[in-house]
Amino acid sequence: MPSGAAYWTVVDGDLQVVKEADRFLLGLRLGRDRAESTTKSYAGGIALFLRWCAATGRDWRTAARDLSSFILWLKWQPCRSERRPTVVPGPGAEPVRKARRINGVLAAVRGFLAHAVAEKAVPGWVLERLYELGDTRDLPVQAQGEDGAMRYRLRAQHRLPESEPEVDRASDEEIVAMFRACRSARDRLLVLLLSRVGLRRGQAAGLRRSDVHLLMDSAALGCPVGGAHLHIVRRQNQNQAWSKSRRSVVLPVDFLVVQAFDQYALERHERLGAAGGDFVLVNLFREPLGSPVTPDAIGETVESLARRAGLERKIAPHMMRHAMASNVADAGGTLDEIQMLLGHRHPESARPYLHPADARLRKAIDRVPSPRELTEEGLR
Secondary structure, three states: OOOOOOOOOOEOOOOOEOHHHHHHHHHHHHOOOOOHHHHHHHHHHHHHHHHHHHHHOOOOOOHHHHHHHHHHHHHHOOOOOOOOOOOOOOOOOOOOOOHHHHHHHHHHHHHHHHHHHHOOOOOOOHHHHHEEEEEHHHOOHHHOOOOOOOOEEEEEOOOOOOOOOOOOOOOHHHHHHHHHHOOOHHHHHHHHHHHOOOOOHHHHHOOEHHHEEOOOEOHHHOOOOEOOEEEEOOOOOOOOOOOOOOOOEEEEOOHHHHHHHHHHHHHHHHHHOOOOOOEOOEOOOOOOOOOEOOHHHHHHHHHHHHHHOOOOOOOOHHHHHHHHHHHHHHOOOOHHHHHHHHOOOOHHHHHHHOOOOHHHHHHHHHOOOOHHHHHHHHHO
């Protein structure tokens, strides 16, 4: 767009923009302030829906009555188009798309069709095929609201059950091995930003030098926050880096991270001088020099470090974020502290990130008195 903001859209077989889908995706990107990755995912889901409609001779405006057939098609139709009109899976065949991906496509289709209903491009009865409509009369009195007004709520009719994906934490030994495998101060800083600050890869790639306050007193910078810290700010970045949270957060950093920043500043100055712009993590060893690294490049760097360190499994950046949260918990950090350090809105959001160390579990068991100790205490 002329403003510089980017979003994904959908084109038909003649490479013409599908206007209804384009308006929905543009509103999703601007009106709801969604990330470009979200519009990309939604555009892909809508494109699959329109492709299914074209392949089966259905009008997309009324195809909601056959969403069960669409789910079956999603489950077995190959990702790439083929000449065969149908796909017949054999015994024991693995579905082409898992439940999580199918549910993501259905969410995009529901949003698209609901938007089309609001624009009167689709009949109103389509909503009845997408959602189960209910009101607050069947809820407990405490949940009905203080004003007593009746409210309506929607529940998606089509949703596959999916197992919650588990993300393991990177162990301290794995992180140390990767740190030692680094061949540059930049990569050492990256490992610490992921494993000791808990940044997502998009947050690390989008970090600006103006966000880094390493002075004990930042008043001279116009910042009221004391101690070394980072400001995580959501922006539209040229390297497609995006902070997931809309809220800006301040994250404290320890002396190891401060030291890594100092060493990286020297390395960066030797390679680039005063060039390189305001991004913290930039290309130092490949063209174009000084350009900001991308989130995908951070993922590739972490995988490369894991291989170079001789680790037996693949390590992803998010596993290092899990390690940070678990280490804070093992050190006595409370759930609300971990929530704030991860940038979550609710404390419960931090629970999946906690992987207690074996030593902490052992100490928890050792703290429980034996029945003999309880009996002897009672006799006294």
